[in-house]
Amino acid sequence: MADFRSDTITVADARMREAMASAAVGDDFYGEDPTVAALEAAAAALVGKPAGLFVPNGTLANTVAMLALTVGDQVVVHADSDIQMWEAHTMAKVAHLQTLPLPGARGRLDLDALRRCLSATDPYAPRPGVVAIENTHSASGGSAWSLAEIAAVADLCAAHGVPLYCDGARLFNAVVARGYTAAQATSRCAAVAISLYKGLGAPMGSVLCGAPEFIDRARTLRRTLGLTFRQVGHVAAAGLVALENVASLADDHRRARLLWEQLDGVLPADVLGDPPETNILALRFGADAAHVVDLLAAQGVRVTEVVPGVVRFVTHRDLDDDAVTAAVVAMRSVLAREVR
């Protein structure tokens, strides 16, 4: 099987396993796990924030962050953001915050809609408490924000005293694609969460980064939500190796582009769309999408229908150029069966 479902399906390589096995550990509840401390410091330094907090995944990172940051009742997000669509309603059910989903092309927040909601003054209406951007934006095909686009949102947030948060589960894909540093991309954000297991190869783990007071609050909230780490340095060690894998994301981007180029001419332009900016290729098959997913699986190529009508290929470190070739061969065979 060539598995293009997600960049989370990678397994730890030998180097990572060796780091995990030999990690120095201690009880993190007492702040005594040196490898966790090293990971939190390394991740924070990479995104230019003073402090970090190790959490198991992106969903918990986002939930804790929204609870720690909010100055109101609403989390303002993109309508196709992970927070809005795929985090099992944690904002409503756990954080007791309402999401306000905004429209916008390629995962950007429509600035007029954002301005309107931040300016609302009705005392009985929910108050925007935090604005969350997603960089890269998964559902739009891994689209990477420009610094100017981030600044435009940040300016509005600052004008209304609402903190800006970055769901940076794939921030390093944006860094590699855009050529800015992670610190530049998040300098206007009060906090950012990065993932160690999306494209970077770790078995789990995200790091929430921000000001020391924010991280103190987040640490308490992490426990409120039921999570205490003990000798988890074994996992943090994998995270430290993962942070060294950032440059290799360029290979994933090259393979996504190669896949797009090899499908150019095979698929109609409206299905293929624009070349991928990072590691996600989103093909618009419309009503045929579920059928295409099944037919590709029968050919040994696994993909997902990420949003209705859209078939998603995600490249990652456990796929090589042969997997791209296999995907193209499978797609030709699917088309021969007269899908579309």
Ligand SMILES: Cc1ncc(COP(=O)(O)O)c(C=O)c1O
């Ligand atoms: C952009 C983004 N943020 C957050 C998450 C949540 O991560 P997890 O599902 O591992 O908790 C995902 C998951 O795919 C994601 O794509």
